[in-house]
Amino acid sequence: MTYSSQKKEYRNKYQKEYRHRRGVSQGYNTPQTSKWREVVRKMVHRIATRKWREKNPEKKMAEQLAERHISTVGQKCAICASMEDIERHHPDYNKPLEVVFLCPKHHPKRWNKE
Numbered sequence: 001m002t003y004s005s006q007k008k009e010y011r012n013k014y015q016k017e018y019r020h021r022r023g024v025s026q027g028y029n030t031p032q033t034s035k036w037r038e039v040v041r042k043m044v045h046r047i048a049t050r051k052w053r054e055k056n057p058e059k060k061m062a063e064q065l066a067e068r069h070i071s072t073v074g075q076k077c078a079i080c081a082s083m084e085d086i087e088r089h090h091p092d093y094n095k096p097l098e099v100v101f102l103c104p105k106h107h108p109k110r111w112n113k114e
């Protein structure tokens, strides 16, 4: 084996190891980090929801009233007629018992977030 081919082989091996080590140590896309990311995402969402409720007491009241008095069972999304995970949407928070039923996909709350 010539000196240059030996050197090349060594370099390839080193680079491969380096990439491998870096991938592991930074932990990209390992099951642990994706789980952790999910935990963080939920935490951020919870804090955002709480802040929103503190800032919008009348909306919170409307949501609680609607939750207590209006069932989503058997309701359909006003836009796509889906019956899955139907949510109550308040077109006017001053009228807490007037709600529109929407699926998560069509709920304006979700639109703003994305």
Ligand SMILES: [Zn+2]
Binding pocket: 077, 078, 079, 080, 081, 082, 102, 103, 104, 105, 106
């Ligand atoms: Zn829908």
